[in-house]
Amino acid sequence: MPFYQRLGDLPRKRHIVHRDNGTLLTEEVMGFEGFSGLESILYHLQSPCRVVELGEFEPIVRVEWIPDAHAHRHIRTWDIPHAGDAISGRELLMWNGDVEISLARPAETMDYFFRNGEGDEVIFVHEGSGTLETIFGDVPYKPGDYIVVPRGTTYRFAPVGEQRYLVFETPGLITIPKRYRNEHGQLMEHAPYYHRDIHPPADLKTYREKGEYVVKVRVRDGYQTYVVDYHPFDVVGWDGYLYPWTFSIHDFEPITGRIHQPPPSHQTFQGQNFVICSFCPRKLDFDPQAVPIPYHHSNLQSEEMIYYVSGNFGSRKGVEVGSITLHPSGLPHGPQPGLAEKSIGMHETHELAVMCDTFNPLRLTAFARDLDDGTYWRSWYANAQDGDAAGDTDASGAGLTSHL
Numbered sequence: 001m002p003f004y005q006r007l008g009d010l011p012r013k014r015h016i017v018h019r020d021n022g023t024l025l026t027e028e029v030m031g032f033e034g035f036s037g038l039e040s041i042l043y044h045l046q047s048p049c050r051v052v053e054l055g056e057f058e059p060i061v062r063v064e065w066i067p068d069a070h071a072h073r074h075i076r077t078w079d080i081p082h083a084g085d086a087i088s089g090r091e092l093l094m095w096n097g098d099v100e101i102s103l104a105r106p107a108e109t110m111d112y113f114f115r116n117g118e119g120d121e122v123i124f125v126h127e128g129s130g131t132l133e134t135i136f137g138d139v140p141y142k143p144g145d146y147i148v149v150p151r152g153t154t155y156r157f158a159p160v161g162e163q164r165y166l167v168f169e170t171p172g173l174i175t176i177p178k179r180y181r182n183e184h185g186q187l188m189e190h191a192p193y194y195h196r197d198i199h200p201p202a203d204l205k206t207y208r209e210k211g212e213y214v215v216k217v218r219v220r221d222g223y224q225t226y227v228v229d230y231h232p233f234d235v236v237g238w239d240g241y242l243y244p245w246t247f248s249i250h251d252f253e254p255i256t257g258r259i260h261q262p263p264p265s266h267q268t269f270q271g272q273n274f275v276i277c278s279f280c281p282r283k284l285d286f287d288p289q290a291v292p293i294p295y296h297h298s299n300l301q302s303e304e305m306i307y308y309v310s311g312n313f314g315s316r317k318g319v320e321v322g323s324i325t326l327h328p329s330g331l332p333h334g335p336q337p338g339l340a341e342k343s344i345g346m347h348e349t350h351e352l353a354v355m356c357d358t359f360n361p362l363r364l365t366a367f368a369r370d371l372d373d374g375t376y377w378r379s380w381y382a383n384a385q386d387g388d389a390a391g392d393t394d395a396s397g398a399g400l401t402s403h404l
């Protein structure tokens with residue numbers, strides 16, 4: 001998506017004869033917004049419509065939890081069991097009409113191919129490395145990578161080692177914020193990342209095998225299984241602006257100011273009525289009078305979900321790696337009692353986290369309910385009663401801790 005790419009063998013112009021060992025290849029234009037949005041053109045050995053067998057359609061079932069009370073939530077996820085594969089193992093935590101947020105801790109490797117037919121995906125790799133094998137070529141990934149997969153991309157995970165993902169799926173488009181790009185699409189000097197930080201497919205492999213291959217496609221709120229008689233990665237060449245890519249959270253260049261910078265300075269991706277932000281290790285505000293942690297704020301029109309990746313959360317009782325805090329709309333939130341005072345004079349933070357702010361309310365699942373600590377809403381009061389909630393903080397702990 002971010003810029004023009006090409007891999008493999010292409011004819012000199014679009015829509016002209018292109019052969020492979022004498023056989024006319026099938027040209028496919030894969031694009032958005034009719035024929036006006038981003039697109040790529042792929043050249044297949046087989047028609048991509050070719051299906052041998054229609055398999056099952058499995059509707060997506062969401063078990064909703066409607067809490068008795070509207071309150072801030074703390075969901076602990078580190079110890080969730082391994083389950084399924086990289087797709088079937090996605091456990092939905094919260095969702096609305098714009099985004100679904102899931103966790104996956106796969107127990108097994110995919111023995112089929114997958115394509116999200118109606119949604120873009122961002123997969124944040126918390127643990128594990130490997131290769132996302134795709135119809136556009138191999139996309140290597142490692143811990144800290146966001147894997148951005150546009151709809152229509154057939155893929156499968158080839159994981160190495162323990163895997164843990166935070167997954168966003170959206171019926172809208174995932175884009176790079178417009179304010180980071182000039183009118184030509186190039187990332188500007190003030191953007192927190194550059195094209196060199198974006199990694200498109202590195203290697204196109206054309207598979208010519210025949211056999212029986214299962215492809216599951218997410219469509220119409222379910223999964224449709226198809227059986228085809230050729231390897232789905234049959235592309236000889238492609239070019240365009242539409243393809244999967246990775247961006248490492250560790251390549252996000254944090255923006256620091258003399259006084260506090262607001263959350264939009266951490267924005268990494270733009271979605272349909274939501275944003276994804278990266279909170280990275282950084283120097284804190286440098287005015288001697290600065291309060292480096294955020295002011296209290298009321299998310300009157302948004303919900304704020306933060307996933308804690310690594311760092312020292314000792315300053316926040318109970319928050320640990322894999323924790324998720326959810327601050328729903330309609331309520332103020334901010335640092336716990338004592339933290340603002342403690343933060344004055346702090347110089348840096350080492351915390352790492354992914355935040356998703358949605359502009360429409362999120363619904364919760366029974367899976368989230370079972371991981372909810374049930375007491376987080378009371379922590380502002382309880383910690384004030386303790387006398388000094390921030391007593392166990394340290395000089396590195398002010399960043400995200402403050403954002404709770």
Ligand SMILES: [Fe+2]
Nearest residue numbers: 297304333403
């Ligand atoms: Fe916040």
